[in-house]
Amino acid sequence: MKKLQNSLYINTQGAYLHKERETLVIDIAKEKALQLPIHSISGIFCFGNVMVSPQVMGFCGERGVNLAFFTEYGRFLARVQGKQTGNVLLRRTQYRYADTQAAEIARVIVAAKIQSQRQVLQRHQRNYGKHPEISQTIALLKSTVDRLRITDDLDTIRGLEGDAAARYFSVFNQLITEKSGSFSFSQRTRRPPTDPVNALLSFFYAIVGNDISAALQGVGLDPQVGFLHRDRPGRDSLAQDILEEFRAYLVDRLVLTLINRQQVKPSDFIYEASGAVKLKDTARKAVLQEFQAKKQQTIIHPYLKEEVPLGLLPHVQALLLARHLRGDLEHYPPFLAR
Known part of the structure; x- marks a missing residue:
C-alpha cells in the first residue's frame, strides 16, 4: 500500500518546474518560489500555463511520481508515466x-x-x-x-x-x-x-x-x-x-x-x-x-x-x-x- 504523501498542485500561470539534484524547484517570474525533495510528494498536478523541464518528467517517471497536466478548467490533458509495472x-x-x-x-x-x-x-x-x-x-x-x-x-x-x-x-x-x-x-x-x-x-x-x-x-x-x-x-x-x-x-x-x-x-x-x-x-x-x-x-x-x-x-x-x-x-x- 502506498504511503499517503502530499500532492503538489501548481496553478500559478507561467510557473516553471525544474530539477536540482534530488529536488524539485518551482520558479515564478524567474525567482525560486519553492524547493522540495521528490520523496516528499506522490503526485504533481499542473494547471494551465505551467512549464515542466524534460529532466523533471524523466525524474518523475523513474521515481514513480504521478505528473499530470490539466487545463485551467480542470480538464485532464496528459500524464507522464514511467515503466509499466505489475503482473501481465x-x-x-x-x-x-x-x-x-x-x-x-x-x-x-x-x-x-x-x-x-x-x-x-x-x-x-x-x-x-x-x-x-x-x-x-x-x-x-x-x-x-x-x-x-x-x-x-x-x-x-x-x-x-x-x-x-x-x-x-x-x-x-x-x-x-x-x-x-x-x-x-x-x-x-x-x-x-x-x-x-x-x-x-x-x-x-x-x-x-x-x-x-x-x-x-x-x-x-x-x-x-x-x-x-x-x-x-x-x-x-x-x-x-x-x-x-x-x-x-x-x-x-x-x-x-x-x-x-x-x-x-x-x-x-x-x-x-x-x-x-x-x-x-x-x-x-x-x-x-x-x-x-x-x-x-x-x-x-x-x-x-x-x-x-x-x-x-x-x-x-x-x-x-x-x-x-x-x-x-x-x-x-x-x-x-x-
Whole structure:
C-alpha cells in the first residue's frame, strides 16, 4: 500500500518546474518560489500555463511520481508515466473480464454510486427537513438499485446509471442553501462547464479521476480498459468506472460544503464570452487546500473495517479490484460509506 504523501498542485500561470539534484524547484517570474525533495510528494498536478523541464518528467517517471497536466478548467490533458509495472497475467485477466464479464463489475459500481447519491440527498433532509421533490428522488433511486439487482445486460446497466444521474442532478439545486442565488444549478454541463457549480464539479472530478488512474497503475491494472465505460482512445475508462463510486461522497459533498459555507464566491470565477466558467488562480489554490485537508480525514473502510485516510481510498479500491480479478475475492466490493 502506498504511503499517503502530499500532492503538489501548481496553478500559478507561467510557473516553471525544474530539477536540482534530488529536488524539485518551482520558479515564478524567474525567482525560486519553492524547493522540495521528490520523496516528499506522490503526485504533481499542473494547471494551465505551467512549464515542466524534460529532466523533471524523466525524474518523475523513474521515481514513480504521478505528473499530470490539466487545463485551467480542470480538464485532464496528459500524464507522464514511467515503466509499466505489475503482473501481465493480471492485465490479461482484466481484458478477458472486460470482454466477457463486464456487467458483473459494472452493476455493483453503479449500485454503489446510486446509493451514495441517495445518501447525499438523505443527509440534506436530515439537516434541513424533508422536501417533496427530494423525497421522491430518493425513492426513485432506490427503485433503480432494485432494478439493477435483476439485470445482467450491460446496456441496461448503463441506461439505469444515466437515468439515475439525471434524476439526482434534477434536485441538486435544492441542496444549495447559500441564499444569494449566485450558485443556481439547473443541469450538469461538462465541456466546458457553464456555471460555477459545474466548474467546481468538473474540476474535482478530474483530479480524483487522475488519482484513480495512478492508483490503478500502481497495482498493475490498465486504466484505459474498463467495464462500465466503453473503450475510447485517450480515456482512462477503468478510472472513470471507479470514479463513479467517489463522485457523490468525495466531490459532490465537498462542492456543496464550499458553496453553502460561502468558502467560494461568485467573484472567484471567470466568466468567458464563450459561456465557459472557470476558477481564478487564487480561488483554485484555496479550494485545493480544502481538498487536501479533506484527503487527510480518516474513515473506517466499509469492507476492510480498518481506518483509512480518504486520500488512500483510490489505492484501496484499486487493490480490491486487482484481488478480485486474481480470484482472491469472489466479488469486487465497491466503496460505499455507511
